[in-house]
Amino acid sequence: MSLVYQGSAKCLDRDYVSYNWDSWLEFSRSIEASTYKFIHTVKYAIAIPEIIVLLDFFKVPQREIKFSRESVFSRDSYKCGFCGQVFVPKDLTIDHIIPISQKDRHEGSPTHFMNVISACRPCNYKKANRDPSQASMPLLFQPRKPKWISPLSKATTNECLPSWEHFLNRQAISLGD
Numbered sequence: 001m002s003l004v005y006q007g008s009a010k011c012l013d014r015d016y017v018s019y020n021w022d023s024w025l026e027f028s029r030s031i032e033a034s035t036y037k038f039i040h041t042v043k044y045a046i047a048i049p050e051i052i053v054l055l056d057f058f059k060v061p062q063r064e065i066k067f068s069r070e071s072v073f074s075r076d077s078y079k080c081g082f083c084g085q086v087f088v089p090k091d092l093t094i095d096h097i098i099p100i101s102q103k104d105r106h107e108g109s110p111t112h113f114m115n116v117i118s119a120c121r122p123c124n125y126k127k128a129n130r131d132p133s134q135a136s137m138p139l140l141f142q143p144r145k146p147k148w149i150s151p152l153s154k155a156t157t158n159e160c161l162p163s164w165e166h167f168l169n170r171q172a173i174s175l176g177d
């Protein structure tokens with residue numbers, strides 16, 4: 001809603017009529033409370049729009065996934081990159097594919113997504129301070145930059161409001177993996 005307030009987006013009602021912030025407030029006051037879900041603020045009860053149209057973007061803005069242990073484990077489906085077994089997060093470690101101590105010989109940040117892989121403790125211990133070829137431990141899968149998954153992908157598999165059918169071709173939308 002902050003995008004609507006800033007004038008970067010408009011709300012559409014179920015007949016696809018567009019509203020700016022002020023007219024959406026007016027619309028919210030004019031409709032039955034049971035027809036939409038509402039956000040209640042100190043000043044207003046605002047109907048939660050089912051559809052907004054972005055005016056300033058050509059596509060849904062993508063977010064960068066922040067580098068963290070959890071985001072690396074999740075990217076790797078909690079699998080060790082060396083033995084392929086699935087572990088709970090507490091039994092996984094972050095392995096630097098090219099060890100930090102060798103980073104001068106390689107380009108890029110040593111903690112970049114592309115230089116790390118999930119590894120169980122025994123595999124990480126065995127690989128030690130070597131790269132996969134030195135350790136004769138080839139990677140079972142390659143690291144990649146994780147994709148941000150749009151909340152829309154959740155909407156396409158779960159709840160879909162009737163007013164969205166107009167925009168969603170479930171077969172055509174494949175977001176994330």
Ligand SMILES: [Zn+2]
Binds near residue numbers: 082084120123124
């Ligand atoms: Zn392992």
